[in-house]
Amino acid sequence: MQIGKLGVWYFFDQYPAALAADHTKRIEALGYDTLWIPETVGRNPMVLASWLLANTRNLKIATGIANIYHREPGVTVCSQKALAEQSDNRFLLGIGVSHKPLVEGVRGLRYGPPVATMSDYLDKMEQAPYQGIPPSEDPPTVIAALGPKMLELAREKCTGAHPYFVSPEHTAMARKKLGPDKWLCVEQKVVLETDADTARAAARGVAQIYLGLPNYRNNWLRMGFTASDLENGGSDAFIDATFAWGGVDTINARLQAHFDAGADHVCIQPVNPNGQFGDLHWEALEALVP
Numbered sequence: 001m002q003i004g005k006l007g008v009w010y011f012f013d014q015y016p017a018a019l020a021a022d023h024t025k026r027i028e029a030l031g032y033d034t035l036w037i038p039e040t041v042g043r044n045p046m047v048l049a050s051w052l053l054a055n056t057r058n059l060k061i062a063t064g065i066a067n068i069y070h071r072e073p074g075v076t077v078c079s080q081k082a083l084a085e086q087s088d089n090r091f092l093l094g095i096g097v098s099h100k101p102l103v104e105g106v107r108g109l110r111y112g113p114p115v116a117t118m119s120d121y122l123d124k125m126e127q128a129p130y131q132g133i134p135p136s137e138d139p140p141t142v143i144a145a146l147g148p149k150m151l152e153l154a155r156e157k158c159t160g161a162h163p164y165f166v167s168p169e170h171t172a173m174a175r176k177k178l179g180p181d182k183w184l185c186v187e188q189k190v191v192l193e194t195d196a197d198t199a200r201a202a203a204r205g206v207a208q209i210y211l212g213l214p215n216y217r218n219n220w221l222r223m224g225f226t227a228s229d230l231e232n233g234g235s236d237a238f239i240d241a242t243f244a245w246g247g248v249d250t251i252n253a254r255l256q257a258h259f260d261a262g263a264d265h266v267c268i269q270p271v272n273p274n275g276q277f278g279d280l281h282w283e284a285l286e287a288l289v290p
C-alpha cells in the first residue's frame with residue numbers, strides 16, 4: 001500500500017449503515033485517498049471497515065483508532081489480514097491505548113502503562129498465527145502516538161504513527177522521532193468559517209470532548225500550553241494552534257505546514273460551523289478536495 005497525501009477523519013456511528021456507505025462513496029468520488037474511522041462506544045470499527053470497503057473501489061479505510069483493550073492481539077491480526085485480503089490491500093490498521101477514563105470507567109477494564117502495554121501488544125500481534133488466505137501484501141500498522149516514547153515505539157515496530165489533535169510544531173517533533181522512512185499520518189480539524197467567534201465556538205464544542213482526557217492533556221502540556229489554556233473549551237491560542245479555521249487558502253496553508261513539517265498524510269476532520277457535531281460539513285470537504 002502507498003498512502004496518499006490527503007484523507008478524511010470522521011465519526012459515522014450516528015449514520016444508518018446505508019447512509020454511511022453513501023457518504024463514503026461521495027468522499028471517494030471527491031478524490032480523497034483514505035477515510036479514517038474511530039472507535040469509542042459505537043460500531044465495531046472492523047465491522048464498519050468491512051462494510052465501507054465493500055461499498056467502495058479505490059478508497060482506503062483506516063481505523064483511527066481501534067482500541068487495543070477491546071480485542072486481543074490475535075483477533076486484531078485476523079481482522080487486519082482478512083480485511084486487507086478482501087479489499088485488495090485497502091485496509092490500514094491504526095491502533096491505540098485509548099484513555100484510562102474510557103478503558104476503566106466505561107469498559108471496566110484495567111489500564112496499563114501505555115508504552116509497555118502497546119509494545120507487548122505489538123509483539124503478540126507479530127507472534128499470532130493466521131491460517132486464512134493471506135493478503136498479497138503485508139498490511140500496514142500505525143499506532144496512535146503523541147509523546148516521544150510512543151513515537152519511538154512506532155519507529156521500532158510499526159509502519160508509522162497517527163497523531164491526533166496536534167499542531168504542525170508537533171508534527172515536526174514527531175518526524176524527528178520517527179526518522180525519515182516511517183509514515184506520519186496526522187489528523188487536522190478544520191472549520192471552514194472566516195468569522196473568528198463562530199469558528200472558535202464550533203471548535204470549542206468539539207474540543208470539549210477531549211479536554212478531560214489525560215493522554216491528550218499531557219501532550220498539550222508538552223507542546224507548551226498551560227493548564228489555563230485547556231479550561232472552558234480552550235483558550236484562543238489553543239484553538240488557533242490545533243484547529244485550522246478560516247477560508248480555503250488559510251486552511252490549505254495549515255495543511256501544507258504539516259507537510260512541510262514532515263507529514264506524509266493529513267486526514268482532515270471537518271467541523272461544521274453550525275455547531276452540530278454529527279452534521280458532516282460537505283462544503284469543507286468539497287472546497288479542500290486534493
